[in-house]
Amino acid sequence: MAAFVAAVLGASVHLPSLAQEKIKVAGVYTVPFEQQWVGRIHAALQAAQARGEIDYEATENVANADYERVLREYASAGHQLIFGEAFAIETAARRVARDFPQTAFIMGSSGGPQAPNFSVFDNYIHEPAYLTGMIAAGMSQSGKIGLVGGFPIPEVNRLMNAFMDGARAINPQVQFTVTFINSWFDPPKAKEAAFAMVDAGVDVLYAERFGVSDAAKERGVLAIGNVVNTQDQYPDTVVASAIWHFEPTVAAALEKIRTGSYTAENYGPYSMMQHKGASLAPLGTFEDKVPAEIKEKVAARQAEILAGTFEVEINDAQPKP
The missing domain is CATH 3.40.50.2300 (Response regulator)
Known part of the structure; x- marks a missing residue:
C-alpha cells in the first residue's frame, strides 16, 4: 500500500x-x-x-x-x-x-x-467490507443484494465497491441494487429505501446507514453492518460487520x-x-449459520490481506447497480 x-x-x-x-x-x-x-x-x-x-x-x-x-x-x-x-x-x-x-x-x-x-x-475499512461481501453472497438465497448509502462520495463508494467485489468472489452472478439517501443521518429515509429493495426481491442488505437493519429485521431478511457492530441489537438480522477502530x-x-x-x-x-484500524466483527449469533465453506474462504482471504498477498481494490467511483 x-x-x-x-x-x-x-x-x-x-x-x-x-x-x-x-x-x-x-x-x-x-x-x-x-x-x-x-x-x-x-x-x-x-x-x-x-x-x-x-x-x-x-x-x-x-x-x-x-x-x-x-x-x-x-x-x-x-x-x-x-x-x-x-x-x-x-x-x-x-x-x-x-x-x-x-x-x-x-x-x-x-x-x-x-x-x-x-x-x-x-x-479505510474496505478490507473487512470485502470480507462481509463474501459472507453476504454466501448467505443470500435469491442472489440479490441491496446497498443503502449516505452520499456517493469516495469514502462511501470505496466501501460499497469493496463489498460488491467480495460478494462477486463468491457468486459472480450476484445482482445489486444501490441507493443513496443523500443524508448522513436519516434512519427513517434509509429504512424506506431498504423496504423498497426487499419488495424487489433483495434478501441481504448492506447497512451503510442506520435504519437499514431495522427494515431488514421487520421484513425478515439479513443485514450486513458497517463501522460498528450492531448484532447485539439485531441478533437474528445482522450477520457480520466491518468495524472501524x-x-x-x-x-x-x-x-x-x-x-x-x-x-x-x-x-x-x-x-x-x-x-488494527479495521476488523471483521465476530460472527456471534451467526457462527453456526454461515456455511463452513464460506467461513473457510473468508478466513483464507483475511489471512492473505493481513500477509499483504491480496490487496482489496480501492475504487472511489460511484457504485453501479
Whole structure:
C-alpha cells in the first residue's frame, strides 16, 4: 500500500513537547455522537481521556454554516488538537487551520494534507467490507443484494465497491441494487429505501446507514453492518460487520503532539487492517449459520490481506447497480 504511506508535508508544527502534560483536544461534528462514523471517533477520544492522556471537549450536530465558528472557538480557547469532519466544509476548515498554524487539525476529508498543520484521515475499512461481501453472497438465497448509502462520495463508494467485489468472489452472478439517501443521518429515509429493495426481491442488505437493519429485521431478511457492530441489537438480522477502530489514529497523533513532531499528513492508513484500524466483527449469533465453506474462504482471504498477498481494490467511483 505504498501509495497510502503517510507523507510528511512541510515543516513540523512547533508545539512544545507535552510528554508530562494532558493534551487539550476538541471534537467538532456535524452529526450526533450516536451516528456510527462520528461515534467511533468520539469513543476513541473518550477512551484516551479515561486513560488520563487528554482533556477532551466535543460539540455534536454542528450545522455546516456554524462549523467554522465552532472550530475557531476551540482553537482560540487553546485546544492543541482538533478532530472533526470537513467533507462538506473543506474550504472553511482549511481556512481556520491557516489562521491557527500552531493548532493541530486532523479532519475527515476527501482532500490531501495542508502544511503545516492540517492532517486528514478516513475510515479505510474496505478490507473487512470485502470480507462481509463474501459472507453476504454466501448467505443470500435469491442472489440479490441491496446497498443503502449516505452520499456517493469516495469514502462511501470505496466501501460499497469493496463489498460488491467480495460478494462477486463468491457468486459472480450476484445482482445489486444501490441507493443513496443523500443524508448522513436519516434512519427513517434509509429504512424506506431498504423496504423498497426487499419488495424487489433483495434478501441481504448492506447497512451503510442506520435504519437499514431495522427494515431488514421487520421484513425478515439479513443485514450486513458497517463501522460498528450492531448484532447485539439485531441478533437474528445482522450477520457480520466491518468495524472501524479509530484508536490507532488517535494514538499516532497524540504521540506526535507529545514529541513535538506533528506535521500535516495522511492518517488514512491507520484505519487499515495491518494497523488494527479495521476488523471483521465476530460472527456471534451467526457462527453456526454461515456455511463452513464460506467461513473457510473468508478466513483464507483475511489471512492473505493481513500477509499483504491480496490487496482489496480501492475504487472511489460511484457504485453501479
